[in-house]
Amino acid sequence: MDIQHPDLHQLYPPHLSTLKARADKALLRGGFDHLVVAAGQAAYQFLDDRPYPFAVNPHFKHWLPVTKAPGSWLVYTPGRKPKLVYLQPHDYWHVVPEAPAGYWVEHFDIVIIRDAKEARAHLPNDAARCAILGEANAALDGFTPNNPAAALDYLHYQRSYKTAYELAMMRVASKLGARAHRAAEAAFRAGESEFDIHLAYLAATRQTDNELPYGNIIALNEHGAVLHYTELGHAPPAHAHSFLIDAGASFHGYASDITRTYASAEASEFSALIDAVDAAQRGFCTKVRAGQSYPELHIHAHHVLAGILKDHGFIRMSAESAVENRVTSAFFPHGLGHPIGLQVHDVAGFQASDSGGTIPRPAGHPYLRMTRVLEPGMVVTIEPGLYFIDMLLAELKAKPAAKDIDWTKVDAFRKYGGIRIEDDVVCTDGEPENLTRDAFAAAG
Template identity: 55%
Template structure:
């Protein structure tokens, strides 16, 4: 493994090489070694700040439904899968110490009820001191290293006297730094983007063939080659007026009498890293297509704002200016754009944030952090649902997902305002049958120039 550099006194994570800096000959193993070296550096820095000698990370345990023997889908600790590409491995542990090779205590139970984890193999194994145990409790002696331990995990991961303490002085700098992705992480996110794009193309084909929501969902799963439990989040598959429900959680088995629109918000995983993509498809209706076209142009303008040094809050506010532009351009609201913003008309049609950090988690942690001490950056007044308030740095991956929806409860509130006189309610009634539009891309901030659009690049590779 590449030797880690000493902990830096700098508060900001070290700049990492962008994709353009990488030789096409760089191997997966070399990328991974560099990634581990960077995580080692960040961890040593965090341990030094917190006054700890080692970081002990639990992968997590399998959890069961109340009064039942049926387990929930296992969700690994993101701190664990940051180091190792293992996402289905409960009862395993990592020990990270300055000057030592990372130790992986790998739980491989002997089991005939279930398929046990395979023997560790692949590009990553050589970088670890590997210890295999057969039962969860056998890990404990291998975790009790000298010194003061920062133990990261949920309370139920405790082993005897080894209890997660999750010290904020260690977690804060790790969470702050994790927003900046290494080249290895960006590679994994590109892979996840290609998988997600395959699913979206299959979904659109199924829609055009008259499929139900459930059938569209199954077409997506088949295309990405993942089971439902392996998705980074539950797919949102909505037809017609269901597209107006931001996190629509059902999937009708029977198709509607007429399929007007499809909104699919769905992603995929690659070694624990997520993609998060949304596409909206129409049936050829001219008015809805005009809205789709206007939203597509608007979304691309917002993507272009993902530049180093840009305050993400400014992109969110720009999204509302874009929403006003679309409302006026399509003819839904006949008001000056400045007046729409002043009277918050756009919040009726765009009630969510423009996006969030993306990586090991769909909504990656650390989106509000001012610095590695844990200070917070506030959301803009009147915009409570924004999930990211930081200034963009090279290596950050964010989503850009403007939407424009026809949500009955919000439209009713708009009817009670003076702005209602400027709304084309006949057009609203027509478009309400389509539910709304959301377009979402995953975008990486570069050191200079235009951002890398992981999503658009993935679609271009496939079509």
């Protein structure tokens, strides 16, 4: 399947104009003259010369689709053309980053350097007048990242509102992920191991583990009860009852984050439960609208999932009682979702305003990753789940509410691990745009 790429030559200039306007205001708030962004440096393992996989500073790749050029810098001064200080080292040990090319280069003054220390000569002279964004290891002589809160608070908050260019990047990332999910499901149906399903996924995305936005969760059977399961069993289980896959893809620095759950042909009861969660999830996605409180949507999800638990015979209490007594938290222990974009768990999910501050999570929901009210331009994941986690079920069994739970039914479902369904959804001025469902529809 070919992935149709958007016309980036048209979409990029307005995106860059938006970033310049945001930077102008962030610098004004912080009292700085220049925004300087470090791409970052490679970090090395303790007592070794092996680097960890390089992860570019998200502020850097916000401006341009360069993700593999450690030691590079971006400089923006209001009223001037942005400058890219691009490191292409003289190096025969490693692959040297390719020369800058593509739809974005004409918008930058580009300086090529051969040694990381040469960058200092091309950065502003007075570091005190600069908002310098980056990790400490990016520091050059007399030029150290200061990450000023006044500038970062503004930039992080504004990052929630995606430009048309950013949404185009995320649509492609979603299409790549959906194509790979189809390949992974086929590998599961063919009886492959977790490791081999993972390889099928990588082949379909044409991305390595380090190029994916996060480590794939490929979980067969009871492994689906481990929320961040990344072990990858090399041998297939004797009986593959269920398959939970949480995996995304990257495109020009932007991420997709997709989860699906499948049942084996003979697991009809579990398949029915998957269908119920999928239907509920679709309903939650339709509520990604301007003015919707994300915490309230999360609480609503608990009530709907409680109804599913009751309908399928796991609990005998009312949905309201199940939520009030935190029974649903044993089966759905994480948040409904999170912001997504340049990072899988994108910034500012709790931020009260562009000046900072924090909107607290609702009591009893410590793992919710977003507490803001949805606004047009935001992209969030919607990922409800129902799990059979031994540790949480043991705690639940010791509570008074345990008497209203069918433990025989619960025990019968432990072998399936759990269910999670996750889509990436854009809040618009009207109907939400479901990037994930659209991508699966295009994949056929």
